[in-house]
Amino acid sequence: MAYLDRDGVRIYYEVHGTGPAVLLSHGYSATSAMWTGQVGPLSASHKLIIWDMRGHGNSDSPANPAEYSEALTTDDMAALLDEADAPTAVIGGLSLGGYMSLSFNVAFPQRVRALMLFDTGPGYRSDDGRAGWNRVASARAKELETKGLAALSASGEVAVSRHRSAQGLAHAARGMLAQTDGRVMASLPEIRVPTLVLVGALDQPFLAATDYMAGKIPGAKRVVIDGAGHASNIDRPREFNAAVMQFLGAL
Numbered sequence: 001m002a003y004l005d006r007d008g009v010r011i012y013y014e015v016h017g018t019g020p021a022v023l024l025s026h027g028y029s030a031t032s033a034m035w036t037g038q039v040g041p042l043s044a045s046h047k048l049i050i051w052d053m054r055g056h057g058n059s060d061s062p063a064n065p066a067e068y069s070e071a072l073t074t075d076d077m078a079a080l081l082d083e084a085d086a087p088t089a090v091i092g093g094l095s096l097g098g099y100m101s102l103s104f105n106v107a108f109p110q111r112v113r114a115l116m117l118f119d120t121g122p123g124y125r126s127d128d129g130r131a132g133w134n135r136v137a138s139a140r141a142k143e144l145e146t147k148g149l150a151a152l153s154a155s156g157e158v159a160v161s162r163h164r165s166a167q168g169l170a171h172a173a174r175g176m177l178a179q180t181d182g183r184v185m186a187s188l189p190e191i192r193v194p195t196l197v198l199v200g201a202l203d204q205p206f207l208a209a210t211d212y213m214a215g216k217i218p219g220a221k222r223v224v225i226d227g228a229g230h231a232s233n234i235d236r237p238r239e240f241n242a243a244v245m246q247f248l249g250a251l
Contacts, residue, residue, distance in 0.1 A: 001058065004076075004083050009067060011076055012058035013051035013083070017043025020113070021086035022248070023077060024050050025097030027119075027230075028177050029152055029169055031057030031161035034094070037237040041245060049084050051076075053096075054172060057161060061168025068175030074104045081111060090248065092116030092196075094157065094233065095206075096177060099123060102184045105191060114251055115195040115217075116244065119230050121209030122185040122216075130179050137178040141170035156231030188216035195220040196247040200228030200235060221247060 003010040014032060016039050026034050032050040042048045052059040054068055054076070062068070077100070081089055088111050093101045098120025105112045124130040143151040148166040152158050163169060195217045199210040201224050214222035223243045228235040 004079060006076055006079060009054060009062055010060045011051060013049060013080055015084050016048045017046055019046045021047045021049060021081065021084060021089035023081060023089045023091050024048065025093030025100050026053065027095030027097055027157050028172065030157040033160050034157040034234065038233060038241060041241045046248065047084065047086065049080055051080055053176065055165065055168030056172065057163060061165035065171045065175060068171045070103055070176060073100050073176055074107045077104050078108055078111065087111065088113045090114045090116060092118065094118040095120050095230065099184065102187065106183055106187045112193050114193050115191065116247065117195065117197050117213060119199050119203050119206050119232050121206055122188055122213055123179050123182060125182045125185050134178045137173045141173040144170040156234040188213060191217045194251060196223065197221065198223040198225065198232065198243055200230060200232035201226050202229040203232065
């Protein structure tokens with residue numbers, strides 16, 4: 001097990017293979033275990049970096065809620081690239097991990113070789129939309145504090161993950177899943193790197209967001225995987241891996 005110390009917070013990560021770097025980030029209440037089906041195919045030609053966000057899996061769950069934020073998450077991602085000796089990388093993720101990949105591109109555009117956005121969205125332009133999302137995030141946090149880890153969903157990427165702290169996930173919901181502004185959405189037309197936007201055909205909540213991102217990001221490649229839901233990489237790993245490897249091969 002490898003850990004990166006971030007001012008006393010240990011961040012769990014794995015590095016597989018050699019070659020151009022790819023950093024994959026998991027969804028909320030999932031862990032790096034969700035990428036098990038991608039490790040072999042991607043690490044055959046790339047240096048694949050996977051990790052557990054703060055409050056998730058094998059990473060630490062600080063008691064201080066202030067140690068969970070979008071900015072700290074993207075800083076963790078940059079530190080992981082430094083640790084893996086990767087000045088630049090293909091930055092990708094699913095759901096919250098996809099949103100954080102877009103946020104990383106806003107904060108560190110010089111380090112992004114390409115983007116891969118799986119079953120995710122760019123946030124909200126309106127204050128009302130964002131407030132609604134944040135109410136959902138707050139409700140998740142409260143449920144975790146009330147029911148513990150039994151409150152986790154049975155979604156594919158969550159089902160294969162193991163956590164140590166329900167309170168850490170609650171803090172992550174309030175500090176990382178919740179959103180404060182529309183910077184990420186506003187950044188889409190300014191993206192200047194190749195971008196793969198992929199979604200499962202059955203992932204109804206994210207189909208419109210996928211269409212929106214594909215329309216706003218210059219030159220984005222849109223892929224819809226038949227028969228897949230939100231955990232598209234787990235539901236249809238062969239088709240998912242083929243789409244990702246085709247995208248990476250064209251860079």
